[in-house]
Amino acid sequence: MGTVERTAADLTTDPEYRSGVIDLLGVLAYGELMAFERMAADSALAPTISDKAALAGHAANEERRFEALRDRLLAMDVDPEVAMTPFVRPLEDFHAQTAPSDWLEGLAKAYVGDTIAADFYAEVAQKLDPETRDVVLNVVGATDFLEYAATQLESAVQSDPRVAGRIALWSRRLVGAALSEAQRVVEDRPALTHLYLPDLEGPDAAAQLDAIGLSLTRVIDRHNARMKRIQLEA
Amino acid sequence: MGTVERTAADLTTDPEYRSGVIDLLGVLAYGELMAFERMAADSALAPTISDKAALAGHAANEERRFEALRDRLLAMDVDPEVAMTPFVRPLEDFHAQTAPSDWLEGLAKAYVGDTIAADFYAEVAQKLDPETRDVVLNVVGATDFLEYAATQLESAVQSDPRVAGRIALWSRRLVGAALSEAQRVVEDRPALTHLYLPDLEGPDAAAQLDAIGLSLTRVIDRHNARMKRIQLEA
Numbered sequence: 106m107g108t109v110e111r112t113a114a115d116l117t118t119d120p121e122y123r124s125g126v127i128d129l130l131g132v133l134a135y136g137e138l139m140a141f142e143r144m145a146a147d148s149a150l151a152p153t154i155s156d157k158a159a160l161a162g163h164a165a166n167e168e169r170r171f172e173a174l175r176d177r178l179l180a181m182d183v184d185p186e187v188a189m190t191p192f193v194r195p196l197e198d199f200h201a202q203t204a205p206s207d208w209l210e211g212l213a214k215a216y217v218g219d220t221i222a223a224d225f226y227a228e229v230a231q232k233l234d235p236e237t238r239d240v241v242l243n244v245v246g247a248t249d250f251l252e253y254a255a256t257q258l259e260s261a262v263q264s265d266p267r268v269a270g271r272i273a274l275w276s277r278r279l280v281g282a283a284l285s286e287a288q289r290v291v292e293d294r295p296a297l298t299h300l301y302l303p304d305l306e307g308p309d310a311a312a313q314l315d316a317i318g319l320s321l322t323r324v325i326d327r328h329n330a331r332m333k334r335i336q337l338e339a
Numbered sequence: 340m341g342t343v344e345r346t347a348a349d350l351t352t353d354p355e356y357r358s359g360v361i362d363l364l365g366v367l368a369y370g371e372l373m374a375f376e377r378m379a380a381d382s383a384l385a386p387t388i389s390d391k392a393a394l395a396g397h398a399a400n401e402e403r404r405f406e407a408l409r410d411r412l413l414a415m416d417v418d419p420e421v422a423m424t425p426f427v428r429p430l431e432d433f434h435a436q437t438a439p440s441d442w443l444e445g446l447a448k449a450y451v452g453d454t455i456a457a458d459f460y461a462e463v464a465q466k467l468d469p470e471t472r473d474v475v476l477n478v479v480g481a482t483d484f485l486e487y488a489a490t491q492l493e494s495a496v497q498s499d500p501r502v503a504g505r506i507a508l509w510s511r512r513l514v515g516a517a518l519s520e521a522q523r524v525v526e527d528r529p530a531l532t533h534l535y536l537p538d539l540e541g542p543d544a545a546a547q548l549d550a551i552g553l554s555l556t557r558v559i560d561r562h563n564a565r566m567k568r569i570q571l572e573a
Contacts, residue, residue: 141379141382141395145375145379148379154420155420164399165375190388
């Protein structure tokens with residue numbers, strides 16, 4: 106299925122594709138709600154009123170992106186709550202395992218964790234019908250928070266080598282926890298997994314696996330570039 | 340001064356008026372940031388995903404209203420952080436004294452406390468130049484949250500008489516704490532106070548005091564109507 110160009114018609118004619126898209130919109134929507142919640146909590150911890158206001162603004166942006174995903178689900182006649190429910194546990198577990206202990210860890214979590222997930226979903230989006238792809242890319246392509254977080258983290262890392270070591274360690278832990286939860290979702294949600302992974306029975310399985318390899322390499326390269334941007338080794 | 344019709348020119352020619360307006364925008368701005376923060380925290384406590392999403396949406400609306408106030412301060416060449424700073428302590432103290440113990444108390448706090456403050460500031464806005472008045476009324480006149488909260492509270496109150504008693508008591512405590520913080524602000528910020536209170540030395544002081552009395556009666560009547568809306572005595 107991997108080489109087929111999808112169209113919006115597949116959302117009604119191909120039940121497995123439709124299920125996969127509903128899962129994708131559901132996991133992204135709940136992810137945005139979680140991002141909203143965490144950034145709002147970080148806003149409450151912010152060291153200055155200006156930082157508090159900046160985080161509140163970014164949190165509100167996440168909420169608006171949640172609304173775009175919710176509206177897309179409603180337009181597909183899907184109850185957003187039903188679409189999100191399968192992802193509540195994995196996302197809550199991920200966040201429970203990676204609760205930041207302070208303001209900088211909170212920033213790093215959004216800068217490292219949310220963006221690696223966003224880059225991954227941008228790769229998945231390449232396999233979607235154009236309408237769904239636009240909705241997804243508008244959400245995962247948002248960069249309003251990145252520059253703010255990078256500037257804050259870079260200055261903290263440069264001011265104290267112990268901070269650099271702590272944030273580097275924290276980032277590795279975030280990536281590990283994200284991979285472990287991703288693994289769980291891959292196992293539990295075959296339709297979602299199938300949006301991205303090729304049909305291993307098909308004649309061009311080898312070429313498709315190569316394409317997946319390149320796609321994952323892009324995600325890792327972008328992660329490394331972001332770490333380098335804040336003067337850290339990935 | 341109470342009967343003078345203000346114009347935007349007063350913002351540059353009358354330093355006391357300008358100070359009062361900066362205070363007003365500052366207290367409203369920090370109030371919106373606090374409202375954002377509390378609604379976001381309530382979102383984290385919400386009993387269902389739909390309630391979580393609803394609260395997140397209202398929190399994002401509060402943040403957008405904060406931005407309108409911040410932008411107005413910037414347009415007046417005022418540092419928003421400087422304008423907000425005098426109100427950080429009184430607002431944080433108010434919120435510390437009235438930390439909700441659960442989801443319903445959080446809703447009631449916004450429904451009772453935020454709206455009585457908004458109604459009061461709407462009365463103050465009548466004494467402002469038209470440009471500032473529009474900014475303030477757009478912020479304090481927002482009703483997106485009210486209908487949602489009223490519906491939730493009314494159904495909780497009707498389902499359990501003990502809830503009714505608890506919310507009625509909680510509401511009186513909120514009003515008491517709000518009046519006590521308002522008293523402190525009145526004492527500490529004379530320019531802000533003077534926007535609303537008449538010049539007691541002037542020839543028409545008695546008429547102006549009557550007008551203030553009517554104005555406060557309107558605020559109280561609206562509060563009573565909101566309590567009645569959720570089947571409670573004020």
